[in-house]
Amino acid sequence: MRAATRAAYPCRMRAKHVFGLTPWGRFFIDAMEALADEGRLARGRSYAGNGAVLELELKGGLARARVAGNYRPFYTVAIRFEPLPPGQASVVRDEVDADPLFRGRIAAGELPAGFLERLEAAGVSLLPSRWSDMARSCDCPDSGDPCKHMAAVYYVIAQEIDRDPYGLFRLRGVDLGAADTGGSARPDVPVRAVPDPVPVRLVTPWPDPEGLSDPLARAGPLNPYVAAIPAMLPPSRGLAPFDLRVVCTAFYHRAAALCPELLAPRPSDAMDGPRSRTFAAARFDVVPASDGSPRGLRIASPVLGPRGEAGPLAASRLFAACGERDGSASYRFLRAFFSAARSLASACAFTPDVREEGGRFSVVWKPARFLSDVDALLSALEPVATAPSPAGDSKTVPDRRSTIDTLAAAFLTELAGAVGFTLGSVRENGDPAARALFGTRSVPCAAPGQRALPGALDAWLSVYDMAADRTPLELKVSASRTAASGGEEPSYRLSASVVGEDGSRTALRRAARSGGKGAADALAFAALLSNFVPALGRLGVDAFAELDGKELADFVVDAAPLLRRFGVALVLPKELRRLATPKPALRATRKAGLVSYLDMATAFSFDWTVAIGDERLSPAEFSALLESGLRLVRWRGEWVRLDPGEAARVLARVSARKAPGAMEALRTALSGDAEADGELGAAVDFLVGPGRLAADEAPVPPSLLATLRPYQERGYRWMLGNFERGLGCLLADDMGLGKTVQTIAAILALKESGRLEGGALVCAPASLLTNWERELGRFAPSLSLCLYYGHARRRKPADVTLTSYETWIRDRKKTAGVEWSLVALDEAHYIKNPDSARAKAIKAVKAERRLALTGTPVENNLAELWSVFDFALPGYLGTLARFSAEYRGPIEIDRSEASADALRKAIAPFIMRRLKTDAAVAADLPDKIVVDEYAELTLEQAALYEAVASEGLGNVSSAGAESRLGLVLALITALKQASNHPRNYDKESSGTSERSGKSRLLVALLESAFEAGERVLVFSQYVEMLDVLAGIVRDELGVEPYLLHGGMTKRRRDEQVDRFQSERGPGVFLVSLKAGGVGLNLTAATRVVHYDLWFNPAVENQATDRAFRIGQSRNVFVHRLITRGTIEERIDAMIASKRELSELTVRSGESWIAELGDDELRDLVALRR
Incomplete structure (x- = not known):
């Protein structure tokens, strides 16, 4: 029986064939070696290692094999092991029953090596002690005993025993796992069957589920x-x-x-x-x-x-x-x-x-x-x-x-x-x-x-x-000695119970002796858990297991969280349920008065301490506490959990040589990553607290020619509050909620308070510059404006300088020395890629105040949010690498709610996000909001427009009265088509959006709507234009549009309407104005775009009402696209200023234009730059 205690067995021929890997396999080989000649065994090892044993069948105590031979393809080997005497078999079963958890280990497929020593001490001879105890044969001509073929079989049997230690007992007629047969081995025990690792239940296919909210929202990290x-x-x-x-x-x-x-x-x-x-x-x-x-x-x-x-x-x-x-x-x-x-x-x-x-x-x-x-x-x-x-x-x-x-x-x-x-x-x-x-x-x-x-x-x-198939267990830790007993430290003990279906508790040691499948399952599960809680291994026999300091720490710190996820019920004393944990604490000491964030670095000095409950430790004191090496310590009357990894991170943070800067101090205090001590809390409240700017301290400038809705007033005052404290911010309202007018109000307030000496720079996509120009002229005519855009651009002193991203990138060296009072970015997600040249150029701008405007602060990942914040509050969220390690990775990959909550708290004072569906916003909105959006003609369009106007006016002036009406209407149609897109006019050229200012503007609107998951109706008078837009939407925006016009069959029209109404996600329905004017209900849309104007408000309103119908529970935004400097702009102005005229005469369409004289008509259609 020496094999059980022997060291590693070096029995191998080739490196890849090793025999006797386990005490059980070594035990078998040692027994065979004690009986046989080493030379014959060596040849047998070589045979076994070379794969000469072609077949092996084990049935109970009989082994049959075929072994490759020199003179025949194979020789047949048979070896029979006699069963253990009944008395020794009974001893084996008694040894198993002596430790109930040992049965659990057997059920778990584990056979402890120490069992061999126990059997040897009990006098059990598990293997034969002489050859005569085995009946063996081989039909080879070798007369040796054993021959190399038999020896090879011995080694392969040892290899089988290595993989299945129970096979050693089955050779002697004992099945340790056969409780139902009294431990007697079945005559034929097959190789363990392997079940399917992923069982599958088959059903008939089910329909696609309807749209639901994020299914993982409540799952947790x-x-x-x-x-x-x-x-x-x-x-x-x-x-x-x-x-x-x-x-x-x-x-x-x-x-x-x-x-x-x-x-x-x-x-x-x-x-x-x-x-x-x-x-x-x-x-x-x-x-x-x-x-x-x-x-x-x-x-x-x-x-x-x-x-x-x-x-x-x-x-x-x-x-x-x-x-x-x-x-x-x-x-x-x-x-x-x-x-x-x-x-x-x-x-x-x-x-x-x-x-x-x-x-x-x-x-x-x-x-x-x-x-x-x-x-x-x-x-x-x-x-x-x-x-x-x-x-x-x-x-x-x-x-x-x-x-x-x-x-x-x-x-x-x-x-x-x-x-x-x-x-x-x-x-x-x-x-x-x-x-x-x-x-x-x-x-x-x-x-x-x-x-x-x-x-x-x-x-x-x-x-x-x-x-997975666990039996309900309850582990209980109770105090065996309290801290009050003579001033000694408390001690604890562990007990275990099996929980019945009725909620009853049965001590594990009693359940172990009750027998039955339930007891076996409980023991197997307890044996598994003893890998995490070694003290549990003692509870199959004892009622309690005393826990020393290390065992208590291992249980509370490491095992308890995992056990709960295994479904184990834990009962802990009150003092161990909520453990104190160390946390960084940031302390601020005032050196001077604080007026704005910009003063924070000079007004305070910052240093780190460690917080444990209400107590504070210096880094040196905390380091000394960690020297004990314990993960659960009794400190000043309470238990403190010292997780090694977390404690090391806390110590590293508070021991940093460099004191934190103002940015880190502010972010740390807001996010809750550290306790805010001393005067830091008061400073943070001063900078970003609700009382930083009272409502009556920031009246809306009287020079603003607009009435702000209540939520817009809140946004305006919030921006000013941040500006007052030297802080940038991000206004992330939904598209259509008026980010532009709120910004204009803030610029006016800065000017009227003498804080706009350096001027405001507004950077926007080129397609939106016209809208900014018109909105500034409409709502704040007192602000001087410089449009820094186009080939002839020249910067001049102005209250507001308006430019595009690409222009600013091209001219960044020319403007590098300018320091602005305010820089505002419209559609700030244009700098979402922090590595782009655009983002780097914009972030290099010098500004006293920074404002980012976007309806989509995050499109794909949190790095985009970081990039926008890196403009608005440079350095506030740290480097991108640090931000990714602290927030992005834990949130996006690990779904860490704690990290998400910390980030939310950190950015909350500097980002305002309102949706049109918010109750506080929706109550302020009318049911239908109409917005005029202005586009610029491209150079190609401008040349085409002037050529069409010149030719058309010549034809009209030389025409007779009877043909004048037709020529005027043809001219109007051609000019509108040229304003729409060159392809709409010539029917053949390229249909990309870059050729049309209006198409560019539509793409920008649709991108914002799609990013918000909205569905949009786009109306045009021209089917050809709808085809052009369909190509743009499909090829440039990646969305397959819905299409409806008069040339479609009713079945096809109904199909398109049903799909638009029922399907989810971003979508755009391109509708001809005539076909969409009647008989449709398209309440899935929350935005309506009139790509070209009918010059008849009744027709436009009728089309708009396709979305604004009974059943529409949301506000509808209507965008009217108007090309600046063209006939569209002037006729729209006429209609707006003479509403009663439009109602009387324009109802008939555009025929009234034919009544104008030649000079009036020329003035109406002329392109004004």
Whole structure:
């Protein structure tokens, strides 16, 4: 019996064939070596190592084998082991029954090596002590005993025992797992069957779910399991020449380190607005592998590259790159699914399982559903799951849960392969178990010595299945001595109970002796948990287990959170339920008075301390506290949790040599990342508190020729409040809520208070400059204006300088020395890419105050928010790398609610976001808001317009009275078409938006609407123009438009209307003004755009009312596109100034224009620059 205590057994011929890996296998080999000649055994080892044992069958105590021979293809070997005497078999069973938790370990597939010593001490001879105890034969001509063929079989049997230690007992007629047979071995025990790692329940396909809110909103973030999940595994005795548990631990840590890189979109995955909208609108199918394995599952869609399909990992990166929140049902499901999958990967919340088929086996990595937070995350996806494609001719598909689990397994298995984990040597990497676990292909297992490997690996991994099928347990920590007993420190003990269905509690040791399946399950689960709580191993016999200081800390700090996720009920004394934790504290000492944020750095000095409850420690005192090495300490009458990683981060932060600056101090105090001590809290309240600017201290400037709605007044005062304190800000109101007029009011207030000496720079997309110019002239005529744009641009002193992003980039060297009183960016998401030349040029502008305006502060990821804030409040959110580490990664990948909450608090004082659906806003809005949007003709359009006007006027002036009306109307039509788009006029040229100022403006409007998920109606008088717009929307915005005009059949018209009304997400319906004027109900639209004007308000209103109908529960925004300097602008001004005239005469359309004289007509149509 010396084998049980012997060191590593060096019995091997080739590096890749090692025998006697476990005490059980070594024990068998030692017993055979004691009986046989070393030379014969050496030849047998060589035979076994070279794969000469072709077949091996084990039935009870009989081993039959075929071994390759020199003179015949094979020789037949038979070896029979006699059963243990009844008395010794009874001793084996008694030893098992002596420790109830030992039975639990057996149920978990673990056979402790110490059991050999116990049997030896009890006088059990587990293996024969002489050859005569075995009946053996080989039909080879060798007369030796044993011959090399028999010796080879011995070593292969040892290899089988390495993988299945119970086989050693079955050879002697004892089945340790056969409680129902009294421990007697069945005559034929097959190799352990490996169940399907991802069971599938089939159902008939279900319809796509209706649009729902974010299914993961309430699921919460996952806890990190990088250490906990591999720690659940027992030592992997016999599976490989090394401990796979150690290797798996290394794999999980490498996977955690590589996940950010593996999950991040590649540069080729980047999507602009059009591509992302096309991607979101597409239909995606989940195509299962032909063999049903998660390996080989694909995601199919026309938008997934030339092949129209992608693996789950590549698809996940594309979904991460697409910023659209809405889209097709399959897009919404997969978007949510891949978000959850990335959380699983980042948290390392996945486990391996074995899949065997056709003499080969592989490992599938699947989500750890036995963890409550993982199960909640995946279950939240079920309501939005879309049905996968049936395989072949099948009429059934996996149900929702099976679909999600199979998808998750496919994603995680591909991810595990992408980690590219390798072991330390070629021999280790070539090991079959390691190849299956960390490779990307299946491994053969049909050869003798390998047949038991899949089952053995499955048994080793079955701890995860036991965690899923757990029996309800309750662990209770109670005080065995209180702190009041003679001034001594308190001590604690642990007890365990099995919780019945009726809520009753039965002590674990009593349940262990009660027998039955429930007791066996409880013991197996308790044995599993003893890997985390070693004291639990004593509770199969004892009522309590005293916990020393380290055991108490291990339980409270490490084990308790994990046990709760296993569904274990924990009962802790009050003092251990809420532990004090150290936290950085930032202290401010006043040096001077504080007037604005700009004074903060000189008004205060800042230094770090450590907060534990109400107490404060210096960095040196906290460092001394950590020197104890304990993770749970009693300090000043309370228990303090000192998580090593978190404590080290706190110490590193407060020990930094450089004192925090004003930006970091402000952000730290607002986000709650540190306690705000001393006068810092008062300073923060002064800068950003609600009392920083009373309402009556910021009246609306009387020179503003507009009446601000109540929510606009709040926005105006909020901007001024930030400006007063030297702080920039971000106004992120929905499109149409009046960001422009609020900004103009703030500029006027700055001027009237003498704080606009340097002037205001307003930077906007070129397509919006005309609107800014008109709005400034309309609402603030007292402000002088310089339009710094165009070939003849020249900067001159003015209250407001208006320019485009591209102009400012081109001229940045000319204007580098200018310092502005205010810089305002309209559509500030234009600088969302921090690495772009545009963002770098804009952020280099010198300004006393900064204002960012955008309706979409975040489109795709939080780096965009950082970039906009880096303009508005430079340095406030730190560097991009630090921001990504502290906020972006935890929020986007780990779904950390704590990080999201900290970021919300940090930016809340400097960002104002109102939606038109907000109750406080909607109450201030009229039901229908009409906005005139002005466009500039491109140079090409201007030349075309003048040529058309000149030719048309010549024709009219030479025409007779009878043909004048027709020529005038033809001229008006041609001018309107030229204003729309050159293609609308000539019918043949390119239809890109760049050729038309109005098309550019429409694209900008639609982009903002699409980013907000809105649906839009666009009216035009001309079907040809609708075709041009359809191409622009499709090719440049990536959205397939709906189309309706008089040339369509009723069936086609109805189909388009139904789809627009029922489908979700961004959408645009292009409607001819005549066809859309009557008989339609299009309440899905919240915005209406009149691309060209009918010059008849009644017609426009009738079309607008397609969206503003009974049943419309939202405000409708109407945008009228007008080309500046053209006939459109002048006729619109005539209608607006003479409303009664329009009602009397313009109702007949445009025929009244023909009554104008030649000079009046020339003045009306002339292009004014």
